[in-house]
Amino acid sequence: MLIARTRGALDEAAAHLRPRGALALVPTMGALHAGHLTLLAVARQAAPVVAASIFVNPTQFAPNEDFSRYPRDEAGDLKKLEGAGCDLVWLPDVAEMYPPGDATAIEMGGPAHGWEGAVRPGHFRGVATVVAKLFGQVRPAAAVFGEKDWQQLQVIRRMAADLSLPVRVIGAPVVREDDGLAMSSRNRFLTPAERAAAPQLHGILCEVRDALAGGAVAAHALGSARARLVADGFAPDYLSLVDNETLVETDRAGGHARLIAAARLGSVRLLDNIASQ
Numbered sequence: 435m436l437i438a439r440t441r442g443a444l445d446e447a448a449a450h451l452r453p454r455g456a457l458a459l460v461p462t463m464g465a466l467h468a469g470h471l472t473l474l475a476v477a478r479q480a481a482p483v484v485a486a487s488i489f490v491n492p493t494q495f496a497p498n499e500d501f502s503r504y505p506r507d508e509a510g511d512l513k514k515l516e517g518a519g520c521d522l523v524w525l526p527d528v529a530e531m532y533p534p535g536d537a538t539a540i541e542m543g544g545p546a547h548g549w550e551g552a553v554r555p556g557h558f559r560g561v562a563t564v565v566a567k568l569f570g571q572v573r574p575a576a577a578v579f580g581e582k583d584w585q586q587l588q589v590i591r592r593m594a595a596d597l598s599l600p601v602r603v604i605g606a607p608v609v610r611e612d613d614g615l616a617m618s619s620r621n622r623f624l625t626p627a628e629r630a631a632a633p634q635l636h637g638i639l640c641e642v643r644d645a646l647a648g649g650a651v652a653a654h655a656l657g658s659a660r661a662r663l664v665a666d667g668f669a670p671d672y673l674s675l676v677d678n679e680t681l682v683e684t685d686r687a688g689g690h691a692r693l694i695a696a697a698r699l700g701s702v703r704l705l706d707n708i709a710s711q
Contacts (some may be wrong), residue, residue, distance in 0.1 A: 435516045436551040437523045440530060444571060447522050455482035460572035461565060464488040465505035465515050465619035469609035473578045474518045480576040486515055487568055489531060489576040494560030505619050525574060539563045545588040549694065553671045562593045569601050576602040581617045584694055584707040585681055616706045622668060628700045634666050639693050639708050646687040647711060653685065663697055665672045670697040675710060687711055692698055
């Protein structure tokens with residue numbers, strides 16, 4: 435497994451791997467878990483060479499968010515990536531990603547509006563900018579992102595399409611613990627009591643999906659679900675039914691719609707989503 439920390443080393447590693455064929459990239463912020471390793475397996479199906487990036491991107495964190503607290507475990511991450519058969523790891527530091535004089539950022543509209551975009555102003559500006567940089571640096575034929583961050587996936591797809599970037603953006607299904615909790619690097623910050631309660635977010639989403647399939651009015655089912663989250667100790671930012679691609683709110687379930695949710699439990703903000711049918 436090749437490890438690059440500078441653009442020069444990255445270009446040298448990419449040149450070494452290029453004869454093996456196209457490359458698929460898995461962008462991460464580290465603190466890897468089984469869900470990330472699933473992304474690598476999807477990437478391996480997409481291209482003969484697999485690369486992962488590890489970069490905790492400061493521009494997607496607001497001043498009041500947990501950039502300094504975000505978990506970091508470089509040694510453990512590298513061990514997991516090597517065990518998963520990763521060919522190349524791109525490990526830039528902040529100065530490498532945002533060198534002096536850096537003056538360009540990507541402002542997103544469309545699917546970036548609302549939801550995470552409203553709760554975390556500037557978040558998708560940071561996400562789109564760093565992902566575009568990663569695409570330019572690594573030059574993958576494909577890139578794999580987890581569907582847990584559903585809105586982020588749609589934002590990146592829109593950005594790549596709008597900028598005519600030659601990258602196929604692939605979504606990989608949410609990976610869950612046995613009790614249904616979506617895997618996340620931040621789950622380690624849940625207290626034992628919070629960890630026991632956390633799967634209720636997924637369970638309530640499933641109940642809403644089933645209610646909609648049974649003919650329930652979306653507004654009523656969603657309102658009841660939000661009230662249940664509050665009663666169960668969550669502080670929900672949203673629980674909504676939206677169009678798969680545009681993230682515009684809808685009142686009609688079906689193959690075109692997604693149930694999305696974000697709620698704080700203690701110090702941890704949980705995100706989840708499921709198909710609405």
